[in-house]
Amino acid sequence: MEQNKIPQATAKRLPLYYRFINNLNQQGKKRVSSKELSEAVKVDSATIRRDFSYFGALGKKGYGYNVEYLLGFFKSTLDQHEITEVALIGVGNLGTAFLHYNFMKNNNIRITIAFDADENKVGTDIGGVPVYHIDELGERLKNTEVAILTIPADEADAIANQLVEHGVSGILNFTPARITVPSHIRVHHIDLAIELQSLVYFLKHYSLN
Numbered sequence: 602m603e604q605n606k607i608p609q610a611t612a613k614r615l616p617l618y619y620r621f622i623n624n625l626n627q628q629g630k631k632r633v634s635s636k637e638l639s640e641a642v643k644v645d646s647a648t649i650r651r652d653f654s655y656f657g658a659l660g661k662k663g664y665g666y667n668v669e670y671l672l673g674f675f676k677s678t679l680d681q682h683e684i685t686e687v688a689l690i691g692v693g694n695l696g697t698a699f700l701h702y703n704f705m706k707n708n709n710i711r712i713t714i715a716f717d718a719d720e721n722k723v724g725t726d727i728g729g730v731p732v733y734h735i736d737e738l739g740e741r742l743k744n745t746e747v748a749i750l751t752i753p754a755d756e757a758d759a760i761a762n763q764l765v766e767h768g769v770s771g772i773l774n775f776t777p778a779r780i781t782v783p784s785h786i787r788v789h790h791i792d793l794a795i796e797l798q799s800l801v802y803f804l805k806h807y808s809l810n
């Protein structure tokens with residue numbers, strides 16, 4: 602099935618499914634039931650069955666899903682055969698933690714280059730990733746489509762514009778700023794304060810027991 606036929610909500614769950622199926626495959630498991638999947642990824646089994654029907658994976662009663670088939674599907678759909686190189690802007694508290702994190706453990710994405718405005722950080726190497734001055738963005742950024750923003754909020758708009766100018770089309774924005782970009786640029790915001798607030802709200806109003 603073509604990727605653009607998959608609903609966005611389903612597409613968002615793909616990496617979650619991929620990680621679990623990949624682990625199962627590494628453990629040598631050949632099949633998995635929607636109940637097992639549901640418990641592991643915390644998505645209800647009806648949603649899983651519907652999602653998987655978009656992938657052309659129709660589980661059999663009493664058998665479940667074929668792990669190898671699913672893994673092949675997820676790999677090609679999520680471009681796991683290729684390595685996606687990501688730039689990180691802002692090597693502070695959060696940025697440094699990301700540079701030390703081995704994204705490759707679970708998928709084929711890695712941060713290959715970092716930028717900062719602080720001369721003391723420029724020229725260093727953190728977690729194997731070289732840090733360049735932000736003024737060198739234009740000359741250093743080559744064929745990089747994805748960037749992570751971990752800079753102060755008031756710098757976010759200006760830097761996002763520069764990234765777009767230099768060919769970046771996807772931005773993972775960790776700053777609380779809502780950045781303005783052309784409509785063909787995809788921005789995903791990760792606002793920890795909002796996520797926490799929402800968790801506390803759900804705990805109060807939608808008790809699980």
Ligand SMILES: NC(=O)c1ccc[n+]([C@@H]2O[C@H](COP(=O)([O-])OP(=O)(O)OC[C@H]3O[C@@H](n4cnc5c(N)ncnc54)[C@H](O)[C@@H]3O)[C@@H](O)[C@H]2O)c1
Pocket residue numbers: 690691692693694695696716717718719722735750751752753754756760775776777793794
């Ligand atoms: N630290 C956290 O736990 C956390 C959690 C959620 C969100 N955030 C958000 O993430 C962002 C980064 O947070 P932090 O705690 O790592 O901040 P930080 O001050 O430790 O790091 C910011 C880094 O950005 C660099 N910088 C500043 N202006 C720049 C520019 N124009 N170009 C390139 N680099 C520039 C600074 O030199 C610094 O190294 C902030 O917007 C913050 O609100 C942080």
